Amino acid sequence: MLLKACLNGARAATAHPCLPVTPEALAREAAACHAAGAGAFHVHPRDARGAESLHTADIGAAVVAIRRACPGVPVGVSTGAWMLPDVEARRARIAAWATLSSDARPDFASVNLSESGWASIADTLLDAGIGVEAGVWFPEDVPRLVSWPRASACLRVLVETQAPEPEAACQQARTLVDALGATGLQRPLLVHGDEGGAWAVLAWARQHGFDARIGLEDTSCFRTDVPPRTTPRSWPMRGPRHRIHRVDARLGPADARDSAARADPATVTGRTRTAVSRA
Numbered sequence: 001m002l003l004k005a006c007l008n009g010a011r012a013a014t015a016h017p018c019l020p021v022t023p024e025a026l027a028r029e030a031a032a033c034h035a036a037g038a039g040a041f042h043v044h045p046r047d048a049r050g051a052e053s054l055h056t057a058d059i060g061a062a063v064v065a066i067r068r069a070c071p072g073v074p075v076g077v078s079t080g081a082w083m084l085p086d087v088e089a090r091r092a093r094i095a096a097w098a099t100l101s102s103d104a105r106p107d108f109a110s111v112n113l114s115e116s117g118w119a120s121i122a123d124t125l126l127d128a129g130i131g132v133e134a135g136v137w138f139p140e141d142v143p144r145l146v147s148w149p150r151a152s153a154c155l156r157v158l159v160e161t162q163a164p165e166p167e168a169a170c171q172q173a174r175t176l177v178d179a180l181g182a183t184g185l186q187r188p189l190l191v192h193g194d195e196g197g198a199w200a201v202l203a204w205a206r207q208h209g210f211d212a213r214i215g216l217e218d219t220s221c222f223r224t225d226v227p228p229r230t231t232p233r234s235w236p237m238r239g240p241r242h243r244i245h246r247v248d249a250r251l252g253p254a255d256a257r258d259s260a261a262r263a264d265p266a267t268v269t270g271r272t273r274t275a276v277s278r279a
């Protein structure tokens with residue numbers, strides 16, 4: 001099971017005292033999460049003002065810093081349409097990532113299938129030698145994915161629940177996983193929640209053997225099913241060798257919640273479930 005750390009998301013630098021924005025801060029937090037078991041990272045690189053950026057120099061600076069801190073750990077970035085809504089302008093900016101040297105080019109990037117022009121963004125990433133994480137938010141994203149001629153070339157499919165309530169978020173995860181399983185597409189699934197649904201979906205993913213992610217992009221709260229005073233400093237994922245203590249320790253108190261932001265992943269050994277392998 002891969003646990004990916006989502007370090008900052010779209011949140012403002014002021015959203016949480018531990019939220020990393022600069023390449024140096026991203027590298028520091030990545031190293032801490034990797035020491036806790038994270039096996040991959042998803043980040044939203046920023047410009048000099050702290051705003052989200054798709055510019056080649058900003059992407060490269062963040063990736064290089066994280067790679068120096070965590071050699072060999074895959075690094076991914078966002079391509080969210082909110083950063084540059086014009087599809088062709090965004091596609092051209094992402095195409096320029098192909099000019100990055102191998103140490104500065106992201107290993108993969110997430111593409112939201114509910115966004116206009118997603119297929120051209122995904123094609124551009126593959127042509128640049130960057131892996132694609134296909135982001136499925138809603139059931140209608142599933143037929144979009146299978147209609148893409150290069151769907152089988154995806155690195156993985158992200159099952160991204162939107163409900164803020166734990167029970168509803170887990171039901172969304174099950175619905176999306178079942179829909180993907182019915183397609184026969186054999187790509188690994190990484191399942192995660194958002195805000196109030198984040199911890200419940202992480203537990204659901206673990207229970208069912210899927211890859212998962214957690215971090216300040218997804219939630220700035222401690223687990224909601226455990227009172228803060230009794231929340232352990234370590235959270236066992238698969239025995240004593242795989243504990244996400246630093247991830248837990250760096251999530252803020254329940255009253256630090258900020259509905260405007262999200263976070264990413266870490267890795268734990270074990271089998272990787274795909275859409276068709278789910279029992």
Ligand SMILES: [Zn+2]
Pocket residue numbers: 006009010042043044078217262
């Ligand atoms: Zn993100």
